[in-house]
Amino acid sequence: MRLINRYPGPVGRVALAALPFVLVGLVYAQASAARLAENPQDRILPSFATLGGTAWRLLTEEDRRSGEILFWGDTLSSLSLLAAGVGIAALLGLVLGVAIGLIPLIRSSLQGFVAVVSMIPPLAVLPILFITLGVGDTAKIALIAIGITPFLIRDLTARTLELPQEQVVKAQTLGASTLGIALSVALPQILPRLISAIRLSLGPAWLFLIAAEAVASDSGLGYRVFLVRRFLAMDVILTYVAWITLLAFLIDWGLARLSRWLFPWAEARG
Template structure:
């Protein structure tokens, strides 16, 4: 049997999925042990046991000064910023994308403009946002929204344009207005694509969030990582990085579940 036709069973799938994680863990443990053998005070690659101890301290021990568990405060603050930014971007991308995909006037007036906006590096406008909006929450949320909105608009517009013209013509024949066509014909078909697009945009959204928090913030996951880096606290940094990765994975799984739950006919991944 050709290799391209061989499909693993469930046990093999689980083993193959776990293999890269086990390999990375073994490589890290070996590198950490080698560095600590040369220098017991090495802080660049802390031992796995030290990382676990740090994780327990961060998750459960309150701060001596404030009495709060800073880990969970950072998580809540970052998730709030991320949720607002992605939510605003998704709504904007959906509305403008539908307009560009359905209305020739909107396509003529906005398509080129959105294309140019998508070429601007979002991090390059971060100083401008801080100058215009201050160092508060608005600038951080705006960076996330600005960073991913052009991509969502273009993806929504492209998916809307793929709707068979026959459906638009039939809806008009039955007396549907432009708004009714957008809500009753186009919207149900682009919503699954919107969820998939948001899943793809989560990576850049996290990047913009951490960058904004690192530059100007008093709480947040990115803020904490860049705060402790000056002390070479790699055990804390690795815990936060692992937690961000886990959060991103869980949010992605949640969106995938929502797509399968509400749009099973469109879910292929």
């Protein structure tokens, strides 16, 4: 039987999905054990037991100086920055994307501009943001927004242009104004596309957030990772990286569920 026609059974599917995770874990455990056997004080590849202990300490123990659990404070700080940046970008992307896609005059004026702006490397703009907006939260939110807004605008413009012309003509024969078509024909059909575009841009959004936190901050997940790097605290770094990965995965999964729940018609269309 050809390889392209072979499918795993129910057990096989779970086993195959777990396989890469197990392999990576085994390789890490082997490497860690080898290094620790040579030098029990090694900090580069801590054992799973050390990692578990560190994770428990980070999640439960209060900071001696501030009396707060830094882990949760960092998480809250990072997530609120991320939400603000992505939220602003989503709003701008939605409004401009639909406007550019639907209105030829705006398209003529802004499409080329957005294409050029989207080529600006956002991280190169970061110093400008720090200089103009200060090193506080505003600059970080601005970096995330600047980083992903052009992508969102371009993606949603394309999605709006993909709407069948028949629907736009039909709406006109039913007496719809431009605003009516934007709000009642284009917008509802673009919203599920907005969610999938946000899911795609969450990776870059985290990148910009952590980069900004690494450069100038006093809290946040990215700040902590870069702070403890000085002490070679791999156990802390790995715990934070795992936590960031889990958060990103949960947000992605939650958005997918939200989209299916809010827009059942978008699924059926296939």
